[in-house]
Amino acid sequence: MTTRPAIDVRPITEADIPDWTRALHTGFLRSPAPTQEEIDSRTGYLLAHRTQGAFDAGRCVATYRSFDQELTVPGGHQVPADAISNVAVTATHRRRGLLTRMMTQDLTAAKERGDVAATLIAAEYQIYGRYGFGPATSMTEWTVDVLRTGLDARRLTPDDGGRIDLVDGEDVRKLGPDLHERLRRAQPGAVSRDDRWWQVNTGVVHLDRTPWVEPFYALYRSPSGEPEGLVSYVCDDTWHDKQPHDTAQVNWLIATTPAAERALWHYLCSIDWVTQVKSGWRAPDDLLPLHLPNPRAAKATTSQADWLWVRLLDVVRALEARAYDGVGALVLEVADAAGLAGGRYRLEAAPDGASCTPTGASPELTLDIADLAALWLGDESAVRLAALGRVREERAGAAQVADALLRTSRRPWCPDMF
Numbered sequence: 001m002t003t004r005p006a007i008d009v010r011p012i013t014e015a016d017i018p019d020w021t022r023a024l025h026t027g028f029l030r031s032p033a034p035t036q037e038e039i040d041s042r043t044g045y046l047l048a049h050r051t052q053g054a055f056d057a058g059r060c061v062a063t064y065r066s067f068d069q070e071l072t073v074p075g076g077h078q079v080p081a082d083a084i085s086n087v088a089v090t091a092t093h094r095r096r097g098l099l100t101r102m103m104t105q106d107l108t109a110a111k112e113r114g115d116v117a118a119t120l121i122a123a124e125y126q127i128y129g130r131y132g133f134g135p136a137t138s139m140t141e142w143t144v145d146v147l148r149t150g151l152d153a154r155r156l157t158p159d160d161g162g163r164i165d166l167v168d169g170e171d172v173r174k175l176g177p178d179l180h181e182r183l184r185r186a187q188p189g190a191v192s193r194d195d196r197w198w199q200v201n202t203g204v205v206h207l208d209r210t211p212w213v214e215p216f217y218a219l220y221r222s223p224s225g226e227p228e229g230l231v232s233y234v235c236d237d238t239w240h241d242k243q244p245h246d247t248a249q250v251n252w253l254i255a256t257t258p259a260a261e262r263a264l265w266h267y268l269c270s271i272d273w274v275t276q277v278k279s280g281w282r283a284p285d286d287l288l289p290l291h292l293p294n295p296r297a298a299k300a301t302t303s304q305a306d307w308l309w310v311r312l313l314d315v316v317r318a319l320e321a322r323a324y325d326g327v328g329a330l331v332l333e334v335a336d337a338a339g340l341a342g343g344r345y346r347l348e349a350a351p352d353g354a355s356c357t358p359t360g361a362s363p364e365l366t367l368d369i370a371d372l373a374a375l376w377l378g379d380e381s382a383v384r385l386a387a388l389g390r391v392r393e394e395r396a397g398a399a400q401v402a403d404a405l406l407r408t409s410r411r412p413w414c415p416d417m418f
């Protein structure tokens with residue numbers, strides 16, 4: 001029997017980038033060989049981020065990358081987060097603990113650096129709970145039957161005195177970052193975005209082997225001329241029986257005001273030939289259906305899919321950073337098998353601020369760190385988790401107290417995939 005040398009998990013160097021990129025594509029079941037353009041365009045940010053690889057006899061068999069991010073919490077404060085991406089283990093090397101090794105190293109370093117949380121978008125639900133991640137935001141996708149909206153397709157102009165213009169990728173790169181910045185600073189669950197996002201999403205950086213298809217971009221300006229909304233969409237040029245049946249597929253839509261949101265949805269539903277609008281990934285309580293005279297024209301084609309997963313690394317700062325509408329106190333017993341953030345904490349919350357301190361007082365609610373993450377941004381209900389046996393009430397009514405403090409009137413939402 002031959003014994004194989006141990007697999008080396010380490011930060012990558014520039015020389016590893018072609019092999020690392022091949023391993024990433026292999027794990028994601030894409031054609032493995034990267035183009036030179038892709039290698040060149042990935043090099044800078046892979047080396048600037050915390051990028052790990054696992055190497056078996058010199059060949060890359062697992063990939064992992066993390067980078068600095070800001071996450072907005074209820075009330076509009078931002079906390080530093082460790083964003084995790086590009087997690088892929090080659091099929092021949094799965095279930096040997098490679099993800100666990102890379103994740104353990106990364107979370108330990110993030111904790112030492114002072115990050116409040118780690119974040120990711122999970123490819124599969126079952127992967128990350130074991131590392132203390134809980135689903136903290138969700139998303140919904142709507143399909144709008146344009147002919148049933150009750151909108152008058154002849155009225156293309158916004159009814160509030162604002163205007164919509166088609167713009168090109170260069171305008172998007174100029175105006176988009178500021179619009180997104182305004183949105184994400186006010187939107188609990190949203191995360192910071194770097195310039196590269198705008199380059200990739202306007203075709204300046206192209207990572208795919210398939211050719212770039214330039215989308216349409218529509219910009220909404222308020223009556224005073226202020227840019228307040230931007231949408232990217234493509235149409236599919238479909239005809240049946242001599243009738244146009246185009247679907248407008250929204251790639252992304254940013255609106256900093258409800259008026260901008262309304263004007264952009266109305267615009268999309270008013271384009272000649274378009275009989276269906278697909279909304280892309282939206283907040284679960286998005287206003288889209290209610291912007292239509294007939295909300296039933298918007299059907300949730302994906303409802304309630306988990307989106308941003310969060311791993312709390314510092315419970316005190318996490319609970320003190322967010323805002324609370326109610327007044328109350330609660331002692332939480334937080335279990336964390338990884339030993340990163342567990343303990344007993346007393347949360348005292350009020351609209352003018354909160355304190356969270358380690359305590360020796362009797363616990364009122366016992367829960368795992370992953371379930372606290374699901375409650376933290378206000379989306380999940382402690383009463384629901386108690387019904388499932390995942391949260392335990394040590395004092396009757398404690399789950400209801402937790403909901404009264406933690407739940408928010410609008411649901412958190414992360415518009416980004418990273």
Ligand SMILES: CC(C)(COP(=O)(O)OP(=O)(O)OC[C@H]1O[C@@H](n2cnc3c(N)ncnc32)[C@H](O)[C@@H]1OP(=O)(O)O)[C@@H](O)C(=O)NCCC(=O)NCCS
Nearest residue numbers: 027087088089094095096097098099100122123124126127
């Ligand atoms: C998900 C993935 C990264 C896991 O890597 P891995 O190195 O096999 O993970 P580990 O060996 O460290 O597994 C840790 C534990 O998680 C479990 N696990 C890992 N992936 C799982 C999955 N997809 N579903 C259920 N359980 C999973 C393992 O069984 C193991 O459990 P155990 O300790 O009880 O045996 C790998 O399967 C993969 O690359 N999948 C395809 C790409 C992908 O989905 N990437 C994630 C993108 S967000």
